[in-house]
Amino acid sequence: MDAYAILEQVRAEKPLVHHITNWVTIYECAAVTRSTGALPVMAHAEEEVADMTSISGALVLNIGTLTPQLVAAMKVAGRRANERGIPVVLDAVGAGATPLRTRLSRELLDDVKFAVIKGNVSEIGTLAGAKAETRGVEAAGVEGDPAQLALRLARDTGATVAITGKRDIVAGPNGRLLFINNGHELMGRVVGTGCMAASVIGAFCAVEKDPTVAAATALACYGVAGEIAARTAHTPMAFKSALIDAVGGLAGDEVRHLVRITTG
Amino acid sequence: MDAYAILEQVRAEKPLVHHITNWVTIYECAAVTRSTGALPVMAHAEEEVADMTSISGALVLNIGTLTPQLVAAMKVAGRRANERGIPVVLDAVGAGATPLRTRLSRELLDDVKFAVIKGNVSEIGTLAGAKAETRGVEAAGVEGDPAQLALRLARDTGATVAITGKRDIVAGPNGRLLFINNGHELMGRVVGTGCMAASVIGAFCAVEKDPTVAAATALACYGVAGEIAARTAHTPMAFKSALIDAVGGLAGDEVRHLVRITTG
Amino acid sequence: MDAYAILEQVRAEKPLVHHITNWVTIYECAAVTRSTGALPVMAHAEEEVADMTSISGALVLNIGTLTPQLVAAMKVAGRRANERGIPVVLDAVGAGATPLRTRLSRELLDDVKFAVIKGNVSEIGTLAGAKAETRGVEAAGVEGDPAQLALRLARDTGATVAITGKRDIVAGPNGRLLFINNGHELMGRVVGTGCMAASVIGAFCAVEKDPTVAAATALACYGVAGEIAARTAHTPMAFKSALIDAVGGLAGDEVRHLVRITTG
Numbered sequence: 063m064d065a066y067a068i069l070e071q072v073r074a075e076k077p078l079v080h081h082i083t084n085w086v087t088i089y090e091c092a093a094v095t096r097s098t099g100a101l102p103v104m105a106h107a108e109e110e111v112a113d114m115t116s117i118s119g120a121l122v123l124n125i126g127t128l129t130p131q132l133v134a135a136m137k138v139a140g141r142r143a144n145e146r147g148i149p150v151v152l153d154a155v156g157a158g159a160t161p162l163r164t165r166l167s168r169e170l171l172d173d174v175k176f177a178v179i180k181g182n183v184s185e186i187g188t189l190a191g192a193k194a195e196t197r198g199v200e201a202a203g204v205e206g207d208p209a210q211l212a213l214r215l216a217r218d219t220g221a222t223v224a225i226t227g228k229r230d231i232v233a234g235p236n237g238r239l240l241f242i243n244n245g246h247e248l249m250g251r252v253v254g255t256g257c258m259a260a261s262v263i264g265a266f267c268a269v270e271k272d273p274t275v276a277a278a279t280a281l282a283c284y285g286v287a288g289e290i291a292a293r294t295a296h297t298p299m300a301f302k303s304a305l306i307d308a309v310g311g312l313a314g315d316e317v318r319h320l321v322r323i324t325t326g
Numbered sequence: 327m328d329a330y331a332i333l334e335q336v337r338a339e340k341p342l343v344h345h346i347t348n349w350v351t352i353y354e355c356a357a358v359t360r361s362t363g364a365l366p367v368m369a370h371a372e373e374e375v376a377d378m379t380s381i382s383g384a385l386v387l388n389i390g391t392l393t394p395q396l397v398a399a400m401k402v403a404g405r406r407a408n409e410r411g412i413p414v415v416l417d418a419v420g421a422g423a424t425p426l427r428t429r430l431s432r433e434l435l436d437d438v439k440f441a442v443i444k445g446n447v448s449e450i451g452t453l454a455g456a457k458a459e460t461r462g463v464e465a466a467g468v469e470g471d472p473a474q475l476a477l478r479l480a481r482d483t484g485a486t487v488a489i490t491g492k493r494d495i496v497a498g499p500n501g502r503l504l505f506i507n508n509g510h511e512l513m514g515r516v517v518g519t520g521c522m523a524a525s526v527i528g529a530f531c532a533v534e535k536d537p538t539v540a541a542a543t544a545l546a547c548y549g550v551a552g553e554i555a556a557r558t559a560h561t562p563m564a565f566k567s568a569l570i571d572a573v574g575g576l577a578g579d580e581v582r583h584l585v586r587i588t589t590g
Numbered sequence: 591m592d593a594y595a596i597l598e599q600v601r602a603e604k605p606l607v608h609h610i611t612n613w614v615t616i617y618e619c620a621a622v623t624r625s626t627g628a629l630p631v632m633a634h635a636e637e638e639v640a641d642m643t644s645i646s647g648a649l650v651l652n653i654g655t656l657t658p659q660l661v662a663a664m665k666v667a668g669r670r671a672n673e674r675g676i677p678v679v680l681d682a683v684g685a686g687a688t689p690l691r692t693r694l695s696r697e698l699l700d701d702v703k704f705a706v707i708k709g710n711v712s713e714i715g716t717l718a719g720a721k722a723e724t725r726g727v728e729a730a731g732v733e734g735d736p737a738q739l740a741l742r743l744a745r746d747t748g749a750t751v752a753i754t755g756k757r758d759i760v761a762g763p764n765g766r767l768l769f770i771n772n773g774h775e776l777m778g779r780v781v782g783t784g785c786m787a788a789s790v791i792g793a794f795c796a797v798e799k800d801p802t803v804a805a806a807t808a809l810a811c812y813g814v815a816g817e818i819a820a821r822t823a824h825t826p827m828a829f830k831s832a833l834i835d836a837v838g839g840l841a842g843d844e845v846r847h848l849v850r851i852t853t854g
Contacts, residue, residue, distance in 0.1 A: 078726045086352050086368050088614050092781045093827060102781065103684070103726025104614050107657040110690035117687070117725065129371040156367070159381070162374035197381065198342045198367025251574075253356045253366065297571035299357060307825035310779075350616050350632050393635040420631070423645070426638035461645065462606045462631025515838075517620045517630065561835035563621060 065279035066317040068270050073099030077119025077268035079261065082106045082136050084126025084155065087254035090306070091124070094258040097310035100265035106132060111139035119268030121148055122260055123174075125167060126155035126199065133166045140174030149177035149267040149276075152221075153260035157181060158188030158196035176221040177273035180260045183208045186225050190215040199256075201227070209239055222273040226259050230281045234274035242278060243322035244285025246292040248301045255305070259284055262309065282321040287312055289320060329543035330581040332534045337363030341383025341532035343525065346370045346400050348390025348419065351518035354570070355388070358522040361574035364529035370396060375403035383532030385412055386524055387438075389431060390419035390463065397430045404438030413441035413531040413540075416485075417524035421445060422452030422460035440485040441537035444524045447472045450489050454479040463520075465491070473503055486537040490523050494545045498538035506542060507586035508549025510556040512565045519569070523548055526573065546585040551576055553584060593807035594845040596798045601627030605647025605796035607789065610634045610664050612654025612683065615782035618834070619652070622786040625838035628793035634660060639667035647796030649676055650788055651702075653695060654683035654727065661694045668702030677705035677795040677804075680749075681788035685709060686716030686724035704749040705801035708788045711736045714753050718743040727784075729755070737767055750801040754787050758809045762802035770806060771850035772813025774820040776829045783833070787812055790837065810849040815840055817848060 079100045083091050088104055095102035105114040108131070115121050121143045123136045143150045152174075157167040167189060171179075179189065187194030187204035190211040194204040204211065212223040212233035225231040228250070230242035249255045259281060266280035267273055290311075291304035343364045347355050352368055359366035369378040372395070379385050385407045387400045407414045416438075421431040431453060435443075443453065451458030451468035454475040458468040468475065476487040476497035489495040492514070494506035513519045523545060530544035531537055554575075555568035607628045611619050616632055623630035633642040636659070643649050649671045651664045671678045680702075685695040695717060699707075707717065715722030715732035718739040722732040732739065740751040740761035753759040756778070758770035777783040787809060794808035795801055818839075819832035 080726070084368070085349050085613050086356050089353065089617065089781065092614050096779070096781055097826065101726055101728050103687070104612070104655055105684070105688070105726075106655060107690060109658060110688040113688035113690065114726070127368055127370060130373060156369070159367070160369070160374040160377035162371060162377065198344070198365055198369075198378070200365050251360070253353065253360055298361065298574060299567035299570045303567070303827035303831070306827045310826060348632070349613050350620050353617065391632055391634060394637060420633070423631070424633070424638040424641035426635060426641065462608070462629055462633075462642070464629050515624070517617065517624055562625065562838060563831035563834045567831070 063275055063279055063323060065282045065321050066314045068266055068279045069283050069312060071269040072265050075269050076101055078103055078117060079120050079122060079264045079268060080105065080114050080118035081122045082111060082139055083122065083124035086126055087257040090254040091257050091261040093306050094309055095261045095265055097306050098262055098265040100268060106135050108135040108138055111135045112142040115139045115142045115148060116146060118148060120264040121150045122264040123150065124153040124155055124257055124260060125163060126257060128163065128166055136170060137173045144175050149273060150174055151178045151180060151260055151264045151267060152176045153257060154179060154181040154185045154189055156196060156199045157185040158194050159198055164188055171219055176219065177267050178222045178224055178263050178277045179215065179219060180224040180226065180263060182256065183225050183227055186215060186223060187211050213237060213239060222277050224277045224281065226256055232274060232278040238274055239325065240278045241324045242281045242285060243324060244282050244289060246288040248292055249288045252298045252302045278323050282323050283312060283317060284309065286317055286320045327539055327543055327587060329546045329585050330578045332530055332543045333547050333576060335533040336529050339533050340365055342367055342381060343384045343386060343528045343532060344369065344378050344382035345386045346375060346403055347386065347388035350390055351521040354518040355521050355525045357570050358573055359525045359529055361570050362526055362529040364532060370399050372399040372402055375399045376406040379403045379406045379412060380410060382412060384528040385414045386528040387414065388417040388419055388521055388524060389427060390521060392427065392430055400434060401437045408439050413537060414438055415442045415444060415524055415528045415531060416440045417521060418443060418445040418449045418453060420460060420463045421449040422458050423462055428452055435483055440483065441531050442486045442488055442527050442541045443479065443483065444488040444490065444527060446520065447489050447491055450479060450487060451475050477501060477503060486541050488541045488545065490520055496538060496542040502538055503589065504542045505588045506545045506549060507588060508546050508553060510552040512556055513552045516562045516566045542587050546587050547576060547581060548573065550581055550584045591803055591807055591851060593810045593849050594842045596794055596807050597811050597840060599797040600793050603797050604629055606631055606645060607648045607650060607792045607796060608633065608642050608646035609650045610639060610667055611650065611652035614654055615785040618782040619785050619789040621834050622837055623789045623793055625834050626790055626793040628796060634663050636663040636666055639663045640670040643667045643670045643676060644674060646676060648792040649678045650792040651678065652681040652683055652785055652788060653691060654785060656691065656694055664698060665701045672703050677801060678702055679706045679708060679788055679792045679795060680704045681785060682707060682709040682713045682717055684724060684727045685713040686722050687726055692716055699747055704747065705795050706750045706752055706791050706805045707743065707747060708752040708754065708791060710784065711753050711755055714743060714751060715739050741765060741767060750805050752805045752809060754784055760802060760806040766802055767853065768806045769852045770809045770813060771852060772810050772817060774816040776820050777816045780826045780830045806851050810851050811840060811845060812837065814845055814848045
């Protein structure tokens with residue numbers, strides 16, 4: 063699994079990555095997408111999302127500040143992506159925090175076939191049907207082994223499932239299980255690092271056909287960028303800027319030297 | 327009034343602070359909330375705001391980019407907060423600038439009991455019924471003494487009223503009057519410092535029962551962070567990042583040494 | 591054409607610049623407006639946009655994340671601006687990328703008389719009726735000479751037309767053609783630099799009656815700020831902050847020394 067080769071492909075192909083996302087971190091999602099070498103486009107009018115998705119290499123749906131209307135647009139875009147074979151990434155922000163989020167997340171899972179479903183442990187736990195607590199957009203506990211929950215949700219949906227956290231977990235629908243041991247603790251203290259992870263996954267999915275490989279290598283590259291950013295930036299806002307810029311500056315020797323993807 | 331002790335309590339309890347806010351500074355509000363040690367959550371769908379408020383320690387309503395639909399969601403959230411005894415902060419951004427803003431602000435005051443109402447001098451003047459001019463979101467003049475206007479609005483609404491400016495004014499509904507002599511002139515030149523002040527007040531209200539104490543100590547800590555940030559950052563965008571990070575780095579000796587809350 | 595004199599006038603008059611803009615770069619637009627010395631206000635409720643425009647010195651309409659409702663509000667604001675003689679700037683973000691964007695852009699051109707229409711080469715090409723390809727919000731090619739397309743659209747609409755790119759082109763409705771040879775290649779790698787350019791143009795239009803002069807000098811000052819920012823910032827996020835701050839720090843000798851506006 064050559065993470066850097068996939069990143070190089072993103073840089074060469076410059077795929078368009080269509081986002082229907084939240085209003086909090088929308089700039090950060092666009093900026094990190096651009097840093098991967100892909101081109102971000104944010105568009106949410108129900109009247110245009112199918113057209114925008116059609117010209118894109120991947121679609122990222124993030125429910126961070128969802129409304130029923132926004133989710134309706136997500137369904138339209140997601141269905142079009144499915145028709146055209148364009149990979150779709152779901153960032154299930156806050157699933158489990160309110161009944162609306164849980165219900166609309168489930169509706170999205172019913173309506174759209176996702177390449178990758180991403181969340182923190184309680185968001186994924188919620189979607190996998192486990193007892194989980196989500197405090198706003200923060201994981202606050204889950205019953206059961208996270209890797210097993212990821213595998214279960216992957217099997218049930220046919221999607222690759224990614225749980226982000228201190229150690230990221232990526233589970234394929236075929237039972238493949240990968241752990242990404244990259245990143246830095248500052249990533250957990252900055253608003254938007256989770257959302258940005260989904261954008262990076264989207265960019266990688268646009269060029270790499272296997273969503274499990276795309277998700278694992280995307281998270282590894284993003285984690286390595288976090289490690290590099292933390293060398294010079296030690297506070298959240300400074301780190302956020304440095305992280306986005308580090309994604310853009312990732313070099314082959316560093317990525318190859320630092321990536322830590324394991325199977326156990 | 328031990329400002330640092332309250333900040334320490336925010337850091338220890340990590341309350342969820344639910345925001346229904348504007349689209350301009352929504353990231354900044356989330357980031358500064360996180361810097362206080364609290365956990366921000368932004369959610370505005372009318373269908374979920376009551377649920378999100380119910381699991382939160384405070385609710386912050388900011389009308390910076392209001393629409394009638396958004397204000398409807400604010401009312402739902404605000405009423406739920408009142409039922410549950412969860413403190414609500416209003417940031418009356420632009421009250422007075424247009425008839426819609428003035429009218430919807432008044433409706434919010436009628437529907438929701440606020441712990442703290444925050445604004446610049448012309449926004450508070452408008453709500454207090456004085457002759458005031460608001461240019462967009464900037465204060466452009468008010469008739470009457472700001473402290474007296476704050477006290478009047480506090481008495482009329484039962485809320486603590488905070489006027490932010492060069493010297494912040496905090497008026498309690500019981501007639502208590504406090505002045506906060508912290509901050510730095512750069513805070514007046516950065517987009518979003520007012521909105522962030524309301525978020526910090528929200529975080530403090532989540533752990534401190536007396537809204538007057540919460541508002542005064544929040545503004546003092548925030549002002550101290552501004553003073554610290556200004557030591558190294560001298561331009562608006564650099565200062566904004568430094569300010570948010572300085573809130574996260576506030577140490578007890580500095581807060582105790584620098585806080586300037588007076589009664590006259 | 592004294593670019594610095596116009597900037598000085600913005601700083602002295604502090605005009606309010608009303609934006610109805612997109613959710614991605616709304617903070618950046620507000621921040622750069624403030625850096626020019628003008629006062630930004632973002633307001634999009636159809637019920638208040640006419641009132642907010644009425645107290646403003648310029649109106650900036652940006653369709654980056656348009657919806658039919660948002661465009662309806664833009665029309666209301668634009669018509670009011672026309673009635674009052676307040677200059678209106680259109681940033682035609684993504685025109686040509688989807689049928690909705692092209693159609694709603696055309697509707698705006700039909701309903702509102704613009705002082706300045708700004709876009710990249712494919713957005714302006716689309717509006718001028720040329721064969722053009724817009725990938726999301728990026729120019730991906732156009733048939734015909736950009737300057738001629740700008741002149742054609744200017745003649746057809748009575749607006750000054752500005753094409754931003756490596757070399758900016760400004761075409762007046764009277765056939766005047768200007769080229770701005772300022773800026774830095776990093777500006778093409780940062781999310782939001784195009785949107786911010788429209789905000790700076792808006793601020794300049796608020797004080798300079800000739801939209802062609804306002805657009806050209808605004809783009810020149812903004813480009814000079816980019817050149818200055820690039821002296822110390824070498825990565826996109828760092829550069830974005832430095833660029834906004836550089837607009838605020840522009841000094842007369844540097845502007846006069848660096849501005850490169852030519853007629854061919």
